[in-house]
Amino acid sequence: MDEAADYPAHWEADVVLSDGATAHLRPMTPADDERLVEFYARVSDRSKYYRFFAPYPTLSSRDVERFTHVDHRDRVALILMVGDDMIAVGRYERLSATDAEVSFLVEDGHQGRGVGSVLLEHLAQAARERGVRRFVADILPANHKMISVFADAGYTVDNSYEDGVAHVEFEIAPTGSSLEVMAAREHRAEARSIERLLTPRSVAVIGASRWREKIGQTLVRNLVLGGFTGPVYAVNREAAAVTGLPAYKSVRDVPGEIDLALVAVPADAVADVVLDCAAKGVRGLVVVSSGFAETGEPVGRSRQAELVRLARAHGMRIVGPNCLGIVNTDPAYSLNASLATTLPPAGKVGLFAQSGALGSAILGDGAARGLGISTFVSAGNRADVSGNDLLQYWRDDAATEVVLLYLESLGNPRKFSRLSRAVAEIKPVVAVKSGRSTQGVPLGHTVRRIEAPADALDAMFRQSGVVLVDTIPEMFDVAQVLAFQPLPTGRTVAVMGNSGALCLLAADAAVSAGLDVYGDPVGFGAGATADDYRKALRAFVDEPAVSSVLVVYAPAVDGPGGGDVATALAEVAASAGKPVVTTFQGQRGVRGPAGVPSYPSPEEAARALGHATEYAEWRRRSHGKVPRLDGCDAAAARKLARAVLSAPGTDPAEGAELEPARLRELLAAYGVDLPPMVPAPTLEAALTALGELGGEVVLKATSPRLRHRPDLGAVWRNIDTEEEMRDAWATMARTLTDPAEAGFVVQPMAPGGVPVSIRAWADPMFGPVISFGVSGVASDLLGDRSYRIPPLTDRDAAEMVREVKAAALLMGYHGGIMADLGAVEDLVHRMSRLVDEVPEVGSVELDPVLAGESGLTVVNGSARVAAPAGRQDWYTRRLP
Incomplete structure (x- = not known):
């Protein structure tokens, strides 16, 4: 190893494999010699033969030294780790200034998990940094898995066969096809990692408590009373039983397999729990314990970083820490792995919230409205699982038709923009982003502040098709329309009701929400019956020029009750094919089997309908293509x-x-x-520049302090003679005081x-x-x-x-x-x-x-x- 070569720490990465488990990728070092020998001993003779084209049962000391001593430039090796074990290695060796030979060896038990494609991506990135432009490889034709790694990567691959060996060559510059392949693999892997968390066959509560006021017992109680369909295991070092369940001293002692572990132990004990879970083969963790980065202290931040490192290194993803938990209302699981005691019914909405403190309130609001959820995840400090991961999952989840996001920070805004746009193309995404004005980051969220202005953040949401709202109640208002009503086909809304005053308010509110009101609002008078509502709504539903209907109802002192009116509206709305929203004064939620949304005021109803209309327009229109630009030379x-x-x-x-x-x-x-801009620090230089450029020129100051100050006269135009240049120079020098500091230049007009x-x-x-x-x-x-x-x-x-x-x-x-x-x-x-x-x-x-x-x-x-x-x-x- 060249001791002068710096270890490329930025090549290290935690990655998600195709089955949703995680692994750690890093450059190989001489300290990996024993690890390499142990790895090679676990590899089958067949895989060794495919790698070396001959029987190669063991590695000699010379082999080990050569393979582990690399210079990270011309000879690069990346290894994939699960825990302390190496499960794969990929390497390239430079053949020329631009070409390198690439090879892989994957432990047999980990083949078929997308290991080869991950290694190829990272090797190609490392090679590009070192000036390599093309990979070559010789492969035995029977090694179908390795051939498919290259063939499926999205690069343009040239194949040839000679002496029974397949020779492969391809340029490693990213292409549209290779980036699409990478994004598709990322999507499948990250969606699968979330699916593993939300669909467990068994759950262990580590830190289960006998005391009712403790969070450990709340977790056990919510799992059992929520009807979780699999076994629930209680882990408590001191108790023999918890709420009627036998208790185990360690998760290692549990007799059955465990898919998901809920961790409710003191923060300083969590790391040991993670290692126990890794030894047990647990697939995912929900850490409700506090005492991590949210404390704002170095110890807490360090503890959180170690938690993530340990879990990912052993193949597990984490929700939390300091979180409320997760919920899946699918009857096949009935999973309430959370601290929430009130849950909405099963429904169509996927809900993500970063704040554990607000999570219960958010769920309570949804339940009060009758807005059912499919799944819910509270990420807490969002140390690992984030909203981006949930977007990957909900994109293909048939049970989720509307996505709601309460975001306190964005760990990767660029990726969020890409993923949310892909989801919004097929199902609506509604988001509340706290701190939009200040761009603040809550304690516990280990991300940097966004320095871009708030308008840039808002533009990113609009560009991605995300419905951005200001408050959590407004998020649910919009969700009521999107989850239960068809999307509007246009901006024209009809307004009807039994109060002329409310109808006028509703019409004004609709205009403020960006909608066009159809004709004059239709008012029936205080004595309007359910049949009056039914006939009027049917007429608007049948009117092609009307895209949606806003109905207001004010209970009269001696008039009919609202129940019959609501029933009539639901009957028509069920087959309307266009959205119907209502204002039943003082009532909020979803009414009737047709799911007609109701709002306490016309303003809230119109605002929700306006958001739904804007989203429908975004989804209908073409979003264009990234154009091909000639004359761009990035190199x-x-x-x-x-x-x-x-x-x-x-x-x-x-x-x-x-x-x-x-x-x-x-x-x-x-x-x-x-x-051209010719520097003119002196009058003589300005006159020389005038002669060199010829024709009309301008004299201007380029100092950032002056560039946007037209009031200071920092630009003098239409100069074509020496006399005019002298005049311009004298005037500007007198006005701006210091030509050298002002950065005078001469430029053609x-x-x-x-x-x-x-x-x-x-x-x-x-x-x-x-x-x-x-x-x-x-x-x-x-x-x-x-x-x-x-x-x-x-x-x-x-x-x-x-x-x-x-x-x-x-x-x-x-x-x-x-x-x-x-x-x-x-x-x-x-x-x-x-x-x-x-x-x-x-x-x-x-x-x-x-x-x-x-x-x-x-x-x-x-x-x-x-x-x-x-x-x-x-x-x-x-x-x-």
Whole structure:
């Protein structure tokens, strides 16, 4: 081993295998010599033959030294660990500057678990970092499993056969196909890992207590009284029985198999429990114990990190710690593995909540409304299982038709955006995100703050099709419509009821919610009967121009009761084919077998219907495709950025601002032309630049302090003579006081146009973000900018340009020009692609860009490069 080579710690990863279990992947080291020998002894002779093309029963000392001593550059080996045991190894050895031979060996008992595909992904990522561009391998034709690993990876594979050996070659650059394959495998594996938690055949409560006020007994009682269909085992070191169940001193003593363990022991004892569960073969953990990162203390955070490390290393996933628990209302399981004493009935809603404290209240609200749930997960500190994992599971879960998320933090917003969009394409996702204004992170959630503005976070939700609401009651209001009523086919709502005043309020509320009211509200008067409601609702249901109906009912002092009216409405709504919502004053919930939602006020009913309508529109429309862009050279841009970062005196972690010439080169790599900017620190330099550039030029200040201050006169246009340059220089130097600090440059005059601004940057938590706005102080002061998360589809870019309030300036407002919006969208795509594909580009800003009637001109810009942090998992599956 080359002692000078740094151990690539960022290659380490916890991964989920295809059966939902976890394992730990890391580079091999010389300390693995005994582990390698033990692993090789467990491998069958057949697998050894496939690896070495000859009988190879044991490894010699020379073999062991060669295999374990690698340089992490030209010779790389990654091993997969479960507990302390190596179960697989993958390696490559460089053959040339760009080619490397790749090979794998997987223990027979772990073949068929997706081990080979995980190793290939991570080896390819490591190889790309080291400059390798192509993998080659020789495989015996009978080794069908290894051939399928390469064939199914999504790369373009060239096969040939010679002397009875299959020779495989393929480029390892990520392709659309390989990324789709990786995402599909990730989806299946993570969904399976959650399924293992929610569908246990047996449950053990570790820390089961004899005392009624203890959480250990609450867990046992809820499991038993909830009718869990499998055996429940109580584990208590001191008791012989708990609530009528025999108690065992350790989970190792339980006679039967255990799928799920509920852990309710003191925090300092949890690590030992995890090891006992690993020895027993437990598949998943729900840790309700507190005393971890939520304490805010180093000991608690360290204890939580160790909990996750131990569990994942032994193949288990964790819900919690400091959580309420999990619920599955499927009669095949009837699992209430939680501290909640009140549960909604079985239903269509999957519910995820991070807060254990709010979890009970959330479940109670759902139960009071009659809103049934399919599954519920309270993640607590969200040390492992997160909302992203649940999205993977609920996407294919036939029992879940609506997904509700209460989020306190986002561990991986980029992945959340991708997953939530995939789910929203087939079933609605409604979310409450606390701390949207402050971007705060609760104690216990070991994630970084999102530095992107709150508007960017909201835009990410909209882009993904997520219905974002402000409160938990509003989340349930929307769910009542989406879970029980068909989606609206348009924005037109009819309003009817027995109170003219309430009908007018309902109509106003509908307009405020973005709906169009059909005709005039229909009021029957206080004496309206159930039959009046039935006939009026039937007429609106049969009217093609009406997409939904909002019904108000105010009980009259001497009039009929609301029961008959509710029955009549439910009868019609059952076959309506369009949503019907009601306002029965003071009543909230779902009424009747047809599931007609009721709200205490017209405003709440209209708001819920408005959200459902917006979601239906998002789902109906085409979301576009990620366009193919010509003239984008990520390799050239990356090479430039790395050259800047490796320059003497540059701290890669701190980064560096690009000089104008470097900026032009970077933008040119993505097909963007930046007119030359000649530095003019003196009048003589400015006059020389005028002569070199010829024609009309501008003199301007480029200091960030002055760039967006038109009131300071930092730009002088239409200069074409030395006299005009002297005049411009003297005036600006006098106004701005210090030409050197102002960063004077001379630049060719650009054609006129509407000035716009495009900014793209890499948020340390959020990942790449792109924003657009009309350039100017007013737009900045009012926050009139749009945001999106790459990769952008053509629809994303088009909406982004048009949704800012000042977009009318690009479309001929008050006789102005009709700007070339296609050129603006193309530039948005290119800058989005730049920060997405070149992680060394920390930020880039083009401001102003003059959008003309035919094309555009980038007048000024800036960019900063820095060593990328936290994005090594681009093209590999790994748990956070």
